Amino acid sequence: MQARQMIIGMELGNGYGAAADSWRAPGVDPADYLDYDVRIRHARAAERGKLQFLFFPNGPHHVVDIEHFGPQMTPDLIVHSALLARATERIGFVVSASAIFNYPYTLAQQLKTVDYISHGRVAWNVVASAHPEVAANFGSAVLPGKDRYGRAWESVELVQSLWASWGRDAWTHDQAAGQYTRPGGVKPVDFAGNYVTSRGPLYIPPSDQGQPVMVHSGLGPDSFRLAGRCADLVVGLASSIEDARSQRETLRRYTAEAGRDPDGVKFIAGFYPTVARTKREAIERRVSLLQSQFPQLVPQLGELLGVPLTMDDLDRVLEPDEIGALRPPHPDMPIWEHARIPRAHALASEGWSVRDILALGVFDEHPAKVGTATEAADHMQEWFESGAIDGFWIIIDVYDDGIDSFVDNVVPILQNRGLFHRDYEGTTLREHLGAREQYGPDYRVAQTARPEQPQHSTLPEGQ
Numbered sequence: 372m373q374a375r376q377m378i379i380g381m382e383l384g385n386g387y388g389a390a391a392d393s394w395r396a397p398g399v400d401p402a403d404y405l406d407y408d409v410r411i412r413h414a415r416a417a418e419r420g421k422l423q424f425l426f427f428p429n430g431p432h433h434v435v436d437i438e439h440f441g442p443q444m445t446p447d448l449i450v451h452s453a454l455l456a457r458a459t460e461r462i463g464f465v466v467s468a469s470a471i472f473n474y475p476y477t478l479a480q481q482l483k484t485v486d487y488i489s490h491g492r493v494a495w496n497v498v499a500s501a502h503p504e505v506a507a508n509f510g511s512a513v514l515p516g517k518d519r520y521g522r523a524w525e526s527v528e529l530v531q532s533l534w535a536s537w538g539r540d541a542w543t544h545d546q547a548a549g550q551y552t553r554p555g556g557v558k559p560v561d562f563a564g565n566y567v568t569s570r571g572p573l574y575i576p577p578s579d580q581g582q583p584v585m586v587h588s589g590l591g592p593d594s595f596r597l598a599g600r601c602a603d604l605v606v607g608l609a610s611s612i613e614d615a616r617s618q619r620e621t622l623r624r625y626t627a628e629a630g631r632d633p634d635g636v637k638f639i640a641g642f643y644p645t646v647a648r649t650k651r652e653a654i655e656r657r658v659s660l661l662q663s664q665f666p667q668l669v670p671q672l673g674e675l676l677g678v679p680l681t682m683d684d685l686d687r688v689l690e691p692d693e694i695g696a697l698r699p700p701h702p703d704m705p706i707w708e709h710a711r712i713p714r715a716h717a718l719a720s721e722g723w724s725v726r727d728i729l730a731l732g733v734f735d736e737h738p739a740k741v742g743t744a745t746e747a748a749d750h751m752q753e754w755f756e757s758g759a760i761d762g763f764w765i766i767i768d769v770y771d772d773g774i775d776s777f778v779d780n781v782v783p784i785l786q787n788r789g790l791f792h793r794d795y796e797g798t799t800l801r802e803h804l805g806a807r808e809q810y811g812p813d814y815r816v817a818q819t820a821r822p823e824q825p826q827h828s829t830l831p832e833g834q
């Protein structure tokens with residue numbers, strides 16, 4: 372029997388990489404942001420490594436400081452997927468699209484079209500827009516959680532109903548008989564929810580995988596409840612193996628509650644590798660990508676360690692008796708930042724300088740490994756074999772050389788250890804992820820007793 376193997380996806384946001392300073396890294400053309408030839412090169416590099424998918428984040432909440440840093444998001448996800456679909460053959464595309472600020476009909480139409488033209492390589496990452504910067508662009512405030520997730524779930528039901536409104540076997544296109552579709556094979560959906568409404572049908576036949584695979588990214592109970600009802604894959608954020616295990620358990624519980632098979636929903640964690648021939652080289656690479664942020668990060672590191680630190684301390688190795696006691700996280704600290712405190716303490720007591728501690732990834736949103744390819748592979752093996760996750764979505768610091776470096780150095784180690792496949796098992800994203808066949812809504816999930824109609828609708832007009 373084939374041993375269980377990991378899924379690996381890769382974030383592809385801007386044209387530069389995930390590091391804030393990637394747009395001005397050595398060898399990077401600063402005009403790469405919208406250069407699709409460059410994106411095609413990056414996508415093909417990931418495909419050479421047999422990665423199952425590219426993850427396209429949407430925004431614009433990822434824009435931190437446009438005067439100094441490139442946006443960390445994909446400019447237009449549908450255009451992006453369509454162009455990359457024509458330039459690659461196997462790799463899938465996870466398209467993040469808001470279930471709040473899009474008409475479900477538009478979502479259904481665009482996603483199924485790119486799924487069709489890519490021969491079944493698209494997933495919809497259902498995001499429930501929790502960011503004021505996103506809401507403001509649509510003339511709205513962030514909706515209360517009940518409405519956000521109420522609308523998100525109805526949108527999923529409606530989008531999937533629209534996908535199935537063109538029946539699986541409806542397209543006969545029999546020229547001799549003059550019959551284009553089977554009688555009754557393409558039908559309206561007449562969906563009238565509390566939040567979204569559409570008559571249908573959607574005039575798009577099934578793709579090679581039927582319809583897009585369903586993905587969700589989020590944190591919190593509402594998010595996992597939604598994922599439990601519809602996701603084939605959760606692209607997650609876990610700060611430690613224990614955190615991943617607990618999130619996965621929550622996800623499994625909600626999946627079972629929704630009437631679906633918990634083993635059918637994969638959970639993967641973010642991983643931020645910086646790979647070089649030696650650990651020192653990897654650290655220096657990270658330093659060069661991070662140093663513009665040192666003035667803010669040094670005092671923050673001091674707070675984590677309980678030692679006041681300034682830029683003058685960058686090269687200092689802290690003495691054991693200088694380092695404060697390990698403190699519990701501040702109540703305002705988001706859950707994914709909790710791991711920073713023990714990590715900073717561990718690195719300080721290993722004798723790394725302040726500069727090195729910062730470069731080793733204390734402040735990264737996702738767990739990082741800054742070192743050799745073997746160290747990156749060891750991290751991935753440890754997490755995977757713990758059983759807490761089904762794989763990773765990797766976050767590459769600088770795409771230009773970082774993707775090749777991961778694909779040429781880390782992937783072969785994982786393959787040699789039997790942890791990652793040597794080739795795609797099929798042609799569709801559904802096959803790559805081992806997701807079950809589905810056309811239309813998941814029949815196992817009871818059509819929800821919809822939440823009561825909100826008293827005053829804060830939803831954008833007409834949506």
Ligand SMILES: Cc1cc2nc3c(=O)[nH]c(=O)nc-3n(C[C@H](O)[C@H](O)[C@H](O)COP(=O)(O)O)c2cc1C
Pocket residue numbers: 427428429430467497498499500501502505588589590591592593594606607608641
């Ligand atoms: C790993 C990960 C990736 C995410 N990617 C996106 C994204 O690309 N676009 C977006 O609008 N939200 C994204 N989100 C945010 C979630 O959709 C959600 O709004 C957020 O986690 C807030 O949680 P809540 O909706 O439960 O309040 C992401 C969340 C996680 C954990």
